[in-house]
Amino acid sequence: MQILGHTLYLTVLVLVALAIPQGALSHTHDTLFALGAVGLWRYTWAGTNFVRAIWYQRVAFPAMKRKVMALHAARLTPPRSFFLVTSFKIEPEVSTRVYQSIFAAAANSACGASVVASVVEGADARLIRTIFAQMRADMSGVTLLVDQIAGTGKRDALAKGLRVIAAQAPSWRDIVIFVDGDSCVPDDIVAQSAPWFCDTRVGALTTDEQAEIPDAPAFADWFDLRFTQRHVLMSSMALAGRVLTLTGRMSVFRADLATDPRFIAQVHSDHLDHWRLGRVNFLTGDDKSTWFWLLKSGYRMLYLPDVRTLSMERQPTPSFVGSATTLMVRWYGNMMRTNGRALALPASRIGLFTWWSLLDQRLTIWTTLAGPLGVALTAVLVGPGILVVYLAWVMVTRYAFCLALSLFRGTAFPIRYPFLLYFGQIMGAAVKSFVLFRLDRQRWTRQSSGTPRAATLSDLVSTFIHVLTLGWLTLSVTIISGLL
Numbered sequence: 001m002q003i004l005g006h007t008l009y010l011t012v013l014v015l016v017a018l019a020i021p022q023g024a025l026s027h028t029h030d031t032l033f034a035l036g037a038v039g040l041w042r043y044t045w046a047g048t049n050f051v052r053a054i055w056y057q058r059v060a061f062p063a064m065k066r067k068v069m070a071l072h073a074a075r076l077t078p079p080r081s082f083f084l085v086t087s088f089k090i091e092p093e094v095s096t097r098v099y100q101s102i103f104a105a106a107a108n109s110a111c112g113a114s115v116v117a118s119v120v121e122g123a124d125a126r127l128i129r130t131i132f133a134q135m136r137a138d139m140s141g142v143t144l145l146v147d148q149i150a151g152t153g154k155r156d157a158l159a160k161g162l163r164v165i166a167a168q169a170p171s172w173r174d175i176v177i178f179v180d181g182d183s184c185v186p187d188d189i190v191a192q193s194a195p196w197f198c199d200t201r202v203g204a205l206t207t208d209e210q211a212e213i214p215d216a217p218a219f220a221d222w223f224d225l226r227f228t229q230r231h232v233l234m235s236s237m238a239l240a241g242r243v244l245t246l247t248g249r250m251s252v253f254r255a256d257l258a259t260d261p262r263f264i265a266q267v268h269s270d271h272l273d274h275w276r277l278g279r280v281n282f283l284t285g286d287d288k289s290t291w292f293w294l295l296k297s298g299y300r301m302l303y304l305p306d307v308r309t310l311s312m313e314r315q316p317t318p319s320f321v322g323s324a325t326t327l328m329v330r331w332y333g334n335m336m337r338t339n340g341r342a343l344a345l346p347a348s349r350i351g352l353f354t355w356w357s358l359l360d361q362r363l364t365i366w367t368t369l370a371g372p373l374g375v376a377l378t379a380v381l382v383g384p385g386i387l388v389v390y391l392a393w394v395m396v397t398r399y400a401f402c403l404a405l406s407l408f409r410g411t412a413f414p415i416r417y418p419f420l421l422y423f424g425q426i427m428g429a430a431v432k433s434f435v436l437f438r439l440d441r442q443r444w445t446r447q448s449s450g451t452p453r454a455a456t457l458s459d460l461v462s463t464f465i466h467v468l469t470l471g472w473l474t475l476s477v478t479i480i481s482g483l484l
Contacts, residue, residue, distance in 0.1 A: 005415035013395045016388060024385030030482030031378045031386065038367050043397070045360065050404060053235035057305050060239055072195030078110035079197070080174040081190045082255060084161045086118045086154050087181030092127055094182055094312050099131045101184035101310075103142065109190040112141035116164050118157040119148055155286050159268035162259055170255030172200065178290075183249040184310040192307045193252040203299025204290070206234070206243060206251040207307040216315040219323055221416045222424065223313060228405045231305065238303035240353040244361075245335075246294075246301060248287035250309040257294070266293045272337055274439060277458060283442040285334030292338050295350055321427075328428055333435040333442060335361060365436065366473055368429035374477045381483050398422050437466040 025032065083102050087095060099117070106113035117128050125146045132144050147164060149157055158178070165176060175194050179185055186192065189207075196202050209227050213220035237243045246253075257263055270282040270289040282289065294301055315323045339361050347355035375390045398418035406413040435441065440458070478484055 021385040028386045034480045049236040056235040056239040068195040071198040081109045081113040083115040090181040106142045107137040114143045120151040166259035172256045174255035176258040203294040204253045205302040234303040241300040246291045288338040328431040
């Protein structure tokens, strides 16, 4: 079926290319030149990240790993490990798999481990204790603490769990592993991650990811595509010594930093002081809070491309588009709320490549929207022939990009990928432009809690500024494309 799908796709591409009207290229020369220049910039940046990612995985990472493994082997005392797990409204069958993986990883820890499970429901607490009691591995070196708290949010759960771990006085040699209640960790996560903290400049690290999503094939393919793109970007950023996020599903921290009272305070009650919206208290985005604290403190944050976490996702709404949009609003809201303050840090502290990548998170909103906007304007003002040209361009470039991703990952790609890639790029840019002017809007996917959404003057002002910005973008595209 895959071969048939790819054959059909390429056949349609050839037919679309042959259907380009005569004179369409010459009549829209200025538009195509302007949009091509923007596209060249975008694909040059993507190519740069591809080359950096290949170098990191083939050359830099193996050399770094050999060095840290040798340093770790020379240690007289192995590090202690602490697992901090947060669970809220997770299905019992998922919790069973998650905690079995965590307990197995804790049992494999050379110097013992403590597992702090933060739950809300009493049924979850009983289930976790039952799973622990039924483990076949030797659990004599593992301590389990089930912390049942009020359902006041993940930030409260993380802060309380970190204070529990801090009471055990961990050192800089020890590690704390943050795990979401729907993510399975590898059995050897401690052995794979602890050696990297022999370098005292390293504050945290994160790993590759894989998603398991039953009964939603398009949603599953979208997640797989996102994780493949993430694999490339994380590898590229790790070459600079700082990734752009410490994934909330599973990341590893140096224990003395994770239990620093200032770190705990930022996780517990992070906020943004905005010139128009005032004090915006962060509800979601705890992974961005931990990342920003380490970034501003000057610590390195790494990526392990050869270690993979399994997250068990579900489609939050009945439709694919609704589910993807819901998640992007949360993800990109977290990104934009932290982006501005991260950009305010000097490039000399965080590295020029990291700083430019943060700036690109904002620029890519408008450069991505400029393409379809310019085509739509040209179709109206000049003629619809450019739509066929644009369709051929999108089909060629997205297929080529997906092919490059599949070669990098070493797997074949479903024929849905080019369509999902284009959807993710355009819808993602639209969502980013929306949340950029509404940084106060936050909502968990699983929880009903969120910021109050009664209509306010601030909402009207946000809409006005958003529309005004899109108007300036439209005018700029019109001028650059020569449509005036």
